[in-house]
Amino acid sequence: MDNYLVTSFDNGVTRIREKYIAEDWRCNIWHISGRDKDLLIDTGFGLSPLRQELAELSPRPIIALCTHSHHDHAGGLCQFEHRYGHANEAEIFTYPTIESTVADLLDVTVIKKQPYDGFDIHTWSYQSASLTKCVDEGDVIDLGDRHFQVIHLPGHSPGSIGIFETKTGYLFSGDALYDGILYDHLYHSVPDQLQNSLDRCLALPLKVVHAGHYDSFDLNRAKVITEEYRAGKRSMLCPSV
Numbered sequence: 220m221d222n223y224l225v226t227s228f229d230n231g232v233t234r235i236r237e238k239y240i241a242e243d244w245r246c247n248i249w250h251i252s253g254r255d256k257d258l259l260i261d262t263g264f265g266l267s268p269l270r271q272e273l274a275e276l277s278p279r280p281i282i283a284l285c286t287h288s289h290h291d292h293a294g295g296l297c298q299f300e301h302r303y304g305h306a307n308e309a310e311i312f313t314y315p316t317i318e319s320t321v322a323d324l325l326d327v328t329v330i331k332k333q334p335y336d337g338f339d340i341h342t343w344s345y346q347s348a349s350l351t352k353c354v355d356e357g358d359v360i361d362l363g364d365r366h367f368q369v370i371h372l373p374g375h376s377p378g379s380i381g382i383f384e385t386k387t388g389y390l391f392s393g394d395a396l397y398d399g400i401l402y403d404h405l406y407h408s409v410p411d412q413l414q415n416s417l418d419r420c421l422a423l424p425l426k427v428v429h430a431g432h433y434d435s436f437d438l439n440r441a442k443v444i445t446e447e448y449r450a451g452k453r454s455m456l457c458p459s460v
């Protein structure tokens with residue numbers, strides 16, 4: 220996988236990161252192996268082929284699910300046949316724009332290598348990727364031997380979802396919860412909702428959070444992040460703290 224960095228975790232989980240996107244910007248793409256099919260959580264910018272490269276990991280069919288519609292998570296979704304996400308952002312997946320996918324936050328420092336001739340970070344937005352299935356709170360994604368619960372975690376964006384596996388205690392949290400400053404200042408962010416979503420994450424019997432950005436962490440770290448957010452220390456709205 221020339222354009223990707225691949226790291227294996229326990230229980231058939233693989234983290235894939237885009238080599239040529241700045242470290243503090245690229246999302247974690249999570250590949251989870253199942254008996255009958257695999258689950259891919261988020262798809263990165265999609266500036267280089269991902270679908271074909273995943274064939275090196277597994278021959279099984281793939282469900283590609285986006286935790287939300289932002290450019291750094293949903294850019295590669297169009298490469299996949301089975302595309303899952305939340306109805307609140309279905310319109311954005313179908314009609315992505317620079318503004319609706321918050322690609323207007325990007326600048327030239329984010330892209331470390333020109334992906335193709337004619338690429339311009341100032342005008343780029345990802346290709347349309349209509350959802351083939353809308354998922355919502357309480358839905359279960361069945362891989363044959365593994366079952367993942369969908370949890371609606373709005374606040375960062377209205378259709379943000381987390382994916383939780385009871386058997387392993389793994390939460391794939393997208394941008395609702397990661398170990399960094401949380402983006403609660405975007406055009407469709409609602410900070411109070413984000414606080415509720417963080418509290419909901421803590422109520423789960425979680426062992427490991429595999430987040431949308433940066434490293435994975437345990438429940439204790441999730442508690443620290445949540446309390447620091449409550450105190451205004453991890454909010455983009457309080458940059459001076």
Ligand SMILES: [Zn+2]
Nearest residue numbers: 287289375394
């Ligand atoms: Zn986001």
